Amino acid sequence: MNKEAAAYRRKKFLKYLLIHAAIISFVVICVYPLLRILSVSIRPGDKLFSTDLALLPKGADFAAYVRLLKETLFLRWLWNSLLITVTTSFIGVSLASTAAYAFSRFKFGGKKGGLILLLSTQMIPAGMLILPLFLMIMKLGLMNTYLGIIIAYSVSSLPFSIWILKGYYDTIPRSLEEAALVDGTSQLGAFYRVILPLSTPALSIAFLFNFTTAWNEYLVARVVLFSSKQYTWTLGLFELQGQYITQWGMFAAGSMLVTIPVLAVFLYSSKWLISGLTLGSVKG
């Protein structure tokens, strides 16, 4: 019996070890490139490659950061990106939350077809949409404007957000809205006072998706924006890449700095990503 127990413990320990080894190796794969970029950003001179494998190079300094902030429009690009991304995310989530509510709760002609159509737009590669987007934005007279890029970003994330939110709304019992209707709200009031507060996990996911997509986007921005002052950070950083010389130090420094807002948004929204908000509302 004791032998069996010892064998069982050994097996359990081995399993534990294997799982942790796998997880640690994945973490290393994810974190190592980031550390290399950090290393490049604090390496003296604009050297991307080095024979030195140390993550903390000799004579490390923050000169690249200072130069990036002083000699380029980096802060302006960052501000542009923030403005576009945050506005896009709010517009995207607002439109998706109401559209998804309609898809979840109401019966109307073309509901099923509409949902499938939304999903099918996600299967079209982003590159294919560049030309029609360019034509539309040009005809609207919104080239090189924030509004042009905000419209392009907001609508491209809508289908995914609608599907995520519709799926979540479907899990919220209808009786909650019915109780609110009897209590005195309108249909919109029931949505606003009962459904929305209960949907914060799904709203956070939709917001994060909108945020990261818009934050990292390059292709559409390249087509719509053409003056350096209007650039988002993705376009701005590529300004540092010349035909003969690339300022790798500043490039890496910029890459490090742009992770901060995303990190902050992720950390902040994690508290909303809690599940089980509807616990206790109905039977069980």
Added chain:
Amino acid sequence: MADVKFSKVTKKFNENLILNGVDAEIRDHEFVVIVGPSGCGKTTLLRMLAGLEEITDGEIHIDNVLVNNMHPSKRQIAMVFQDYALYPHMTVEENMSFALRLRKAPKAEIKERVTEAANILQLTTLLKRMPKQLSGGQRQRVAIGRAIVRKPKVFLFDEPLSNLDAKLREEMRVEIAKLYQRLNATIIYVTHDQVEAMTLAGRIMVMNHGIIQQVGTPIEVYRKPVNLFVAGFIGSPTMNFIRGKLKVEGDKLYLKNDDISLYIPSFLLSKTAEHDGREVVVGVRPDDVLVGGAAREKCSEKLDGMLEVSELLGHRENLYIKVGDTRVLATVEAFFNQSPGSKVAVCFNYENMHVFDKATTQRING
């Protein structure tokens, strides 16, 4: 408080007829229980009254006001849902005061009404808790409290106890009965549990296939079911049904089938000759079946039966008896003390016997 009137109310879902011209009147301060099997349309009727379901045809009046196209919140009703439907992101207090806050009632009034309802339902210590921190019974009490606070004209209960365990259901049943005595409100209560219907109702409305089968006091519905459905649905254990043909022998009427020749006294069916040859179903409640010594003492005409199974329930005992191929259930005082397979004498309490026409399923005795 108010009365409620359904006039030829019809509901169709696509081509399916759910309610077929329901006519009913619920008087002021009355406790009416709508009872029926799943899918009979009872919840749909309640939801139509609440304004949560559109009315295909007919009219619904609350307090003499036509409410067909009125928003639920304007109907002055309060509803307790089967699954409680508490707002999970609000405390008990916020749940209970939600409707009043929407109406922008003065804060002092809100506090007073919530405190009053919490006192009635023993929720005072739970006011700051979230619904997920409550037990099933407490959640149900909060749902009722939310309704009380609004002081509506009509209370609607949609199977409010069906999610509770048997013991809690019994407790809450008593609570609701006490609450009715205290509020003296108009209550419409939907359930499929006929025990709830019998114990709570002032009047019972029995429904099946979207049609009201019978409306009456619990004792009327139990003692004088108007048709086979009501007879079979109300009462636990279920009524025994014996099928056969009425036959006149001399000046006496008998129910005859392959196994049974049962005397039908004239006070049950007069004008004996008229019924000769009629196909009928005779209904006898298990409590009205006399077995063994009781049968021998009280009946002149007895049937020969064989005890198949006996179930001891505590102070009562269910006896499953075969009379020929017909099975009869008798509920007698414990302990019967006969082993399965033994022969027993069986007879029925004629006073509580029911005779239904087989073709129309309607009651034919008085």
